[in-house]
Amino acid sequence: MSKHILSALPELIEAGLISPATADEIVAYYEKKRDHSPNKILLAFAIFGALLTGLGIILIIAHNWDNFSQMTKTIFAFLPLVIGQVVAGFTILRKSGNMVWQEASAIFLTLSIGASISLVSQIYNLLGDLSSFLFWWTLLSLPLMYLLRSSMASLLFWCGAAYYAAQAGYFERGHSASPWYWLFVLAALPYYYQLSKRAGASNFANFHHLVVPISLVIVFGTESHHHSSIMFLAYMSLFGLLHLLGMWIKSWSPESNISGYQMAGKLGPLGLLMWFSFYSSWGELHFRNNPEPFWMGVEFFWFLGLSILFIALQLWLQRQKAEVSSHFHLLPFAFALFFFISMVHPFVSTVLVNLLLLGIGIATVVEGSQKNSIATLNIGMLTLTGLLICRFFDLKIDFVVRGILFIIVGVGFFLGNYWMIKKKKS
């Protein structure tokens, strides 16, 4: 961007649009900015280089070389780890503040920890489930983000922690990532907070804003034990909380791109409501035939805890006069109400969910048109279409009527967008 502007300067001076003094100021501005920001291309190459080398070593190790003696293999197991440590130690002592060295050495060391544990378990045929392997790998690389001040180490840590928790919780039955995953989250949060405060507009911060909510949403399901039905309630509160957290981050770091939080906070509840717009979904909830009452289950405590946090954050944000005027914040309350109604009258809940979705769709379309936002308008339209498609499957409506409804929504899509683009142009 700056290159284009700088190359256009002589032309602008010649045309008399800017004075030579202004041109000098522009040049000085960009030079100063370049001194402060690290060389982004070099940084990107260093990151990819370290990632590919580290992953390459893991793959070469996974070949399981039979021709080497046990001793040789054991030495090779420690080699990448020691090299990684020497480079990282050198970075701390001699290259402190150099982002390229910090990020590349942190990535390489993180991956070589995994390579080393993996080779030792091959040499001695140690079983270790995939989840316990991932656990130790993640734990041993945890301090790197702080010691090397590396955002990539933090990102890899979040991914590793989620992979571990999902593997243990979903695929290796009888294991639970709890409470380790949550301790990992607590340990990594200070770095994430500092990063968002210090460099909210950076790619590193924005990747975190995407990876963190996705990781939380994926792993949260592993908390389901005996009352899986209550998890729907807890998830709704989690979605609400994530949406508010995104707004909270935005309130002190306005340059942050919080689309990950917004996505979780909007698409999550809409997806859940779509699911529960089917009468059969309410029937599949099993809380009635469970011998232990649902309020004794750990899922209910999650629901309560997250709801309290959600309400507290909402009140706090309102007191801070942050912008929280989205109707999405009422969804967890509405859903909880429907959920409890469904224990007695599942049909009433089904009707209420359908009406709510219809209301959300219309309100979002109106909001989009008022704010001149094509994205919001289309989210509203998609909500209405989604609702229509869902009803297409389970209601005994005449084919002609269904066809007409689809045509109406399709034409609405087209006209709405056309009208909005025209409005924006004028």
Place this chain on the structure above:
Amino acid sequence: MNQQYRFGLFVLLALVQLYFPGKMVYDSNKVLWLGQAFKFETRPVDPADPFRGRYVALNFAATQFEAPAESAWQRNETVFVLLETDAAGYAKIKGLSRSKPAQQEAYVSAKVSYVWKNQVTLFYPFSRFYMEEGKAQKAEIIYRRVNAGYALVKVYKGEAVLEDVLVKGKSLRELAR
């Protein structure tokens, strides 16, 4: 945090990072040197791990045990398996215990895979035999053809290390070469 402090902490971390795989090596060697050898009859299959590559997964003949009803074993419970050798020279389960057996007994720690009536099925921590990529599948074919073999496992104070898998007295690694 100043640089020296940070470096000091890093050196500590580096030592912990080295200690972990180091301890794995040390513990395994201790079992290999000091452990008592048991032959576990096996039937292998060939899967892969995303990080650790190909291995031959072993199914053991000695995995089931008729436990007394009052012991009420649960799924995923950790269990100490007391071992002895049968007439053919293969490992045989002598008994199960929740507490650590006496020093002179040969035992290995395992997990309860599932329980059906009084029959407890066990999962041993040495059911993976890592092999070079490409050889694992060959090994499986050889194994299927012969359909007889055993895993040589060293057992020491509850810890076990799988040393080799033998078919007709020859190492599977040699046969698949």
